Amino acid sequence: MSESTILYPVSNTSREEFLAKKKRQKQFITGMRLFILIFILGGWEIAARCHLIDDFIFSSPTRILKVMVQMAADKSLFYHIGITIGETLISFILVLILGTFISMLLWWCHSAADILEPYLVVLNSLPKTALAPILIVWLGNNMKTIIVCGVTMAIFSTIINLYTAFIHIDSDKLLLIKTLGGTRKDILRYIVLPASISAIVSNLKVNIGLCLVGVIIGEFLAANAGLGYLIIYGSQVFRLDYVMLSIIILCILAMILYQLLAFVEKRYHAKH
């Protein structure tokens, strides 16, 4: 008895020490992250003010802020952001639907999958940016081109990933459906699709970023609105404030979209 009364406070202290140390470490990391951000922004601003860099071509945080306030006031900022988000989401949803559907067809018809495999591999490894100029010629200087550009960015890897997930499902589970008298359709419905949902969801997280890349490339080439358009327009008329502002917004946008899908994935795994 007496031994344990001595032991408890000792172990408690080490526990507290451990927790305090962990907390200090966490605070240090958050602090350093903030410091780097402030250091860059501050350094940038000071360098511009002291004419160490030319703020006409490098812009500066306050200039960016001014442009942002001005564009927010005439609502054009939200218009451009809205266009880019809209195009990204449309191509993202198209990739989800088309990718899942085509992977299902390939699963259904193994020989088609075998025949098409080298073509898919080539299309997947091709830098999709090379396709953008062709898309403009074929589809015209409009939003259709931009959305297709976003789709081509992610669709091939989606098909390959999902098809691989489909064919690697435990073959005993397929046998189960057969022993219960089920057909291929039942295997698809009761085994393949439900078993692949986690693969589909984790694929979404990658796709949202890829679609955004595709949409921005599309906007570079064929647009009169959107953040990609704003970057190209700004660089052409030497309004680097536009360019920098768009890039910063894109950083934030990409992070929000990714976190959103990471949240969806987490919710899905918590439920299952």
Add this chain to the structure above:
Amino acid sequence: MEPLLDLTDVNYTYQTAEGETPAVKDLSFRVFPNHFLGIIGPSGCGKSTILSLIAGLIQPNSGKIAVSAEIGYMLQKDHLLDWLSIRDNISLGLRIHHKLTPEKEKWSDKMLEEYGLAPFADARPGQLSGGMRQRAALIRTLALSPRMLLLDEPFSALDYQTRLTVSDDIYRILRSQQMSAILVTHDISEAISFCDRIIVLTKRPASVKKTFDIHLTLDKERTPFEARMAPEFKDYFNEIWGELNV
């Protein structure tokens, strides 16, 4: 009495890119109503192939398989689907056949109640013990009201104690429903305790090497557990052991 199942000179050969492997050769046997047949053979001798042939999952190269009963097939593992509740798992076969009627749902609930799974009806398979999972898998098979059950080493994934209990449970269920069964196993004791007749197979390609009719003297009602106490049990074991090791 008409047999439920009649195999005559069945042959089956697996074809692969590397070559062909004869798995079943001139195999003949019958299964009668209310009869439990055990199939024992050296590992890899083609026991599971025989069940696949009977279930119609693969077609024999030659010979005849006459089946005159609905067949239920229980695999080695329970294969309950993680993304469905226990209730949905056991009605999987019914849904595949579009036979999920309110009466069948009531029957499922009764079965869950009877085999101690009612509190877990809405649980996921992961929350159940090995024995409970196997019982759920059995109910899933029985839901399609088969007259004959194919059991492919259904207890081999369970620990020894659970194995004895589940074996007793399944035996009672099958007897009470007046079903026939084919039990494929490599466990001699399990086969003797469970079956009315045992056929010992040769090495691959499988054919019948010897048939044993099991007659046990018991003062209580027969269950697989009680059967192990019978005086003849040891003798059957030694004889079958001898056949397997010649």
